[in-house]
Amino acid sequence: MSFLIRVQVPDRPGMLGAMATALGHAGVDILGLDVVERAGDVAVDDLTVEMPIGRPPDVLITAVESIPGVRVESVRPHSGKLDTHRELELIEQISADPKHGLQIFAEGIPRIFRAGWAFVVIQEGSRAYRLAESQASPETRAGTLPWLPLTKPIVLDQSVHWAPEPWFELDTELAASPFSGPDKALIVGRPGGPAFRSSELARLAHLGGIVTTILGE
Secondary structure: OOOEEEEEEEOOOOOHHHHHHHHHHOOOEEEEEEEEEEEEEEEEEEEEOOOOOOOOOHHHHHHOOOOOOOOEEEEEEEEOOOOOOOHHHHHHHHHHOOHHHHHEEEEEEEEOOOOOOOEEEHHHHHHHHHHHHHHOOOOOOOEOOOOOOOOEEEEEEEOOOOOOOHHHHHHOEEEEEEEOOOOEEEEEOOOOOOOOOOOHHHHHHHHHHHHHHHHHO
């Protein structure tokens, strides 16, 4: 069974080898690695791993955190290997079919950002509604989103930013980024976490800007 592990790692040579060794001793294979963020002397990495059926996820945490200085942020089931070219592939798909580009964009974002769902909303007056959405998006009625318009990507905090309750179910972490103007936004939900980091917010804004240009929004 495959899992996605997000880890905080001291940013120094040999750490990936140490993690590979520790996981190997636990019978776990590393399928891929994505560098999420580097800040100071700490790196945040996403590891896709394969472990024998029947073994509990706790084995992953124990193995990785046996290395001094390494901390596991989250562990969740995952399907598919990491693909370092997935953003370019999504842009190519949208460019080839701009008529359906917005829907392709919404469906592709969850794969890129290891999320559960995504949709694009627009606010007109006191009403906000969806322009495109991925599978598994929570069903909600149209209403107002008081934090729109947006001028920059943000993490949606349930205690600060009102949103329909189903958006936050299953301990979902939420990010929102302006899309083609402040009254439109890309909303991304990641059930069970981990939390969106500043580098991921920047990627959301950058990719949204490219897609906006392609679609002539």
